[in-house]
Amino acid sequence: MYSLCLLTEVHSQIFLHKMKSFQLANESSPLSLSPNFILPEHKRPNLSEVTFLDSIPIIDLSYCDGNNPSSKLEVVHKISKACEEFGFFQIVNHGVPDQVCTKMMKAITSLFELPPEEREHLSSTDHTKNVRLLNYYLQVEGGEKVKMWSECFSHQWYPIDHIIQLLPEKIGTQYR
Numbered sequence: 647m648y649s650l651c652l653l654t655e656v657h658s659q660i661f662l663h664k665m666k667s668f669q670l671a672n673e674s675s676p677l678s679l680s681p682n683f684i685l686p687e688h689k690r691p692n693l694s695e696v697t698f699l700d701s702i703p704i705i706d707l708s709y710c711d712g713n714n715p716s717s718k719l720e721v722v723h724k725i726s727k728a729c730e731e732f733g734f735f736q737i738v739n740h741g742v743p744d745q746v747c748t749k750m751m752k753a754i755t756s757l758f759e760l761p762p763e764e765r766e767h768l769s770s771t772d773h774t775k776n777v778r779l780l781n782y783y784l785q786v787e788g789g790e791k792v793k794m795w796s797e798c799f800s801h802q803w804y805p806i807d808h809i810i811q812l813l814p815e816k817i818g819t820q821y822r
Contacts, residue, residue: 754799
């Protein structure tokens with residue numbers, strides 16, 4: 647299973663529209679600030695310890711030479727460091743055409759704009775499912791789970807026809 651989101655400055659513009667209230671596929675009402683979403687105070691980020699960057703980590707794949715194992719290792723090291731220190735990164739010069747990225751981002755945006763009842767069949771905690779929507783939780787003392795404000799779409803990348811048939815029809819036709 648792979649989850650992938652390639653964002654460039656152009657592609658992120660798609661998401662700069664005003665968001666309406668959002669309802670997770672596996673919930674019966676829109677998100678609201680309830681105790682299920684509030685971390686205990688000692689688990690919250692300490693903003694005085696947060697450092698600010700001018701940019702998120704950027705990994706440039708144009709320097710990766712497929713025939714040179716040390717360049718591959720350097721990219722792996724940069725990705726590892728970005729994940730460990732920041733939790734995310736941006737990949738540039740990845741070779742995926744802008745047209746393909748834009749089409750994928752529009753399809754994913756359309757998926758999350760569907761009513762929750764149309765996304766619900768994709769919601770699952772089963773890690774063996776090829777296509778699924780999932781939510782993240784943070785485990786706190788006493789075994790309590792605190793919900794994170796996210797819904798993620800995860801699927802295998804190949805073969806694409808196996809994925810498309812599991813998506814709502816409106817999205818499957820966009821995702822080709």
